[in-house]
Amino acid sequence: MRLKDNFLTYSKDNDTYILPPVDSGFTGMIRGNETLGGIIALLSHDTSEEEITRAMLEEYDAPYETVKADVKRAVKILRGIGAVDE
Amino acid sequence: MNTADTVIYLASCAVNDTAPDPAIIPDDISGVISLASRHMISALVSMSLENAGVSNEIVKSKIASSVRMTMYYDSLSVKILRCFEDSGVWYMPLKGAVLKDCYPRLGMREMTDRDILIDASKAADVRSIMEGLGFVCESFALGRHDIYSRDSLFTFELHRGLLHEERFSAYYSGVKGRLIKDSGNNYGYHFRPEDFYVYMTAHGYRHYSRGGTGLRSLTDEYVFIKKFWADMDIDYVMREVNALGISDFEKDIRTLAMNLFGGVKESYNRDMLCYIVGSGAFGNVQNRVANNTAKYGGGITGKIKYILARIFIPQEAMRDIYPSLGKYKVLYPFLALHRMIKALVNIRGKVFESESELLKRI
Known part of the structure; x- marks a missing residue:
């Protein structure tokens, strides 16, 4: 899976935003923190939840299960707005 | 603290990326948001409010709206400038498109449109490019900038030149000579900080x-100074603003911005602050009437000259409204009359009505 190319992303410091294309049905915006920024950066190329989790564990000092749950939740939200190419 | 002071305090916290004191924030923030919106700093103020723990739907929507618009505008700008590169059209993003990056966070600098200076000799090519990208041309060759819009949300003003007003026109007539070539592209230019300022x-x-x-305009002034002033050639800046006859204005607005946001404690022009707070982001008719009447000498003579100037606007401006004037200059007095009658009978009549009321009061 990977993030669709036509979704706009921004990540700086603790601000992360994901926007659908302007003509898509979803008119909202996903807003998150630095962790979400890390996840969407990893989603810029083909990957899996497990690969993202392992990459995040190298960055953050947190238990495996916690990171895995965070990644799962983030990917679920992104799937919900149609941002993920499977 | 009154509402204006609270807005200024919250704006100061935002542009300095510091957390406001929650004790200063009123329980009802509607007045603060309303005033900030009039000044196009509601997203910036909302980020400050959020930083102080205020997170209601209005605050969230102000932030989200500005962030969304900034990201969409940035994305469209990239597409447009890429096409300019492919077509060999030189260009330079202006004003808010540059200033937004001086603010600490995305979306702090609100904009209603994006401005780009373009190679005037390629305006027709630019029109084809913009229409090819799905923009509708709202205005072409009718003034100093061509206007393109898309999705009823996005407006790009593509300028053929800068500041055509008599006071500045000579200075900016050969502006390309002042521009610096971007690195990393073939046709993009930028001002050096001194010339941008x-x-x-x-x-x-x-x-x-x-x-x-x-x-x-004050937050713009402050964030730009904060980012660039220390490394700028100030003698050059002072020479240039002096040559343009705006050195007093430059000093007043800089001193005011540094007092409000930069912690500087110098005497500043309080009348300027009151005037700015009362103006809103796009000014108001009352100021325009008062300023123009004064410009024409004040008193009854000033009023008459102002009224005549409002009716008999410059040929170039009239041509923006009536393109046929370009071919038939003899039509000018008739078109001026037509414009006045039209203004009196349609919605713009309200503007004339309020202007005439204001003239009575001055």
Whole structure:
């Protein structure tokens, strides 16, 4: 899976935003923190939840299960707005 | 603290990326948001409110709206400039498109449109490019900039030149000579910070001396100074603003911005602050009437000259409204009369009505 190319992303410091294309049905915006920024950066190329989790564990000092749950939740939200190419 | 002071305090916290004191924030923030919106700094103020723990739907929506618009505008700008590169059209993003990056966070600098200076000789090519990208041409060759819109949300003003007003036109007539080539592309240009500051000041003065300008102009002034001033050639800047006859304005607006946001404790022009707070981001008719009447000498003579100037606007401006004037100059007095009658009978009549009321009061 990977993030669709036509979704706009921004990540700086603790601000992360994901926007659908302007003509898509979803008119909202996903807003998150630095962790979400890390996840969407990893989603810029083909990957899996497990690969993202392992990459995040190298960055953050947190238990495996916690990171895995965070990644799962983030990917679920992104799937919900149609941002993920499977 | 009154509402204006609270807005200024919250804006100061935002542009300095510091957390506001929650004790200063009123329980009902509607007045703060309303005033900030008039000055196009509601997203910036909302980020400050959120930083202080206030997170209601209005605050969230102000932030989300500005972030969304900034990201969409940035994305569209990239597409447009890529096409300019492919077609060999030189260009330079202006004003807010540059200033937004001086603010600490995305979305802090609100904009209603994006401005780009383009190679005037390629305006027809630019029109094809813009229409190819799905924009509708709202105005072409009718003034100093061509206007393109898309999705009823996005507006790009593509300028064929800068500041055509008599006061500044000679200075900016050969502006390309002042531009620096971007690195990393073939046709993009930018001002060096000194020239950007001079342009920003001249542009600000133009609005200030007409209908007025709002608090956003002060946050712009502050974030730009904070980022660039220490490394700028200040002697050059002072020479240029002096040559343009705006050195007093430059000093006043800089001192005011540094007092409000930069912690500087110098005496500043309090009248300027009151005028700016009362103006809103796009000025108001009251200021325009008062400023223009004064410009024409004040008193009854000033009023008469102002009324005549409002009816008999410059040929170039009239041509913006009536393109046929370009071919048939003899039509000018008839078109001026037509414009006046049209203004009196349609919605713009309300503007004339309020202007005539204001003239009575001056």
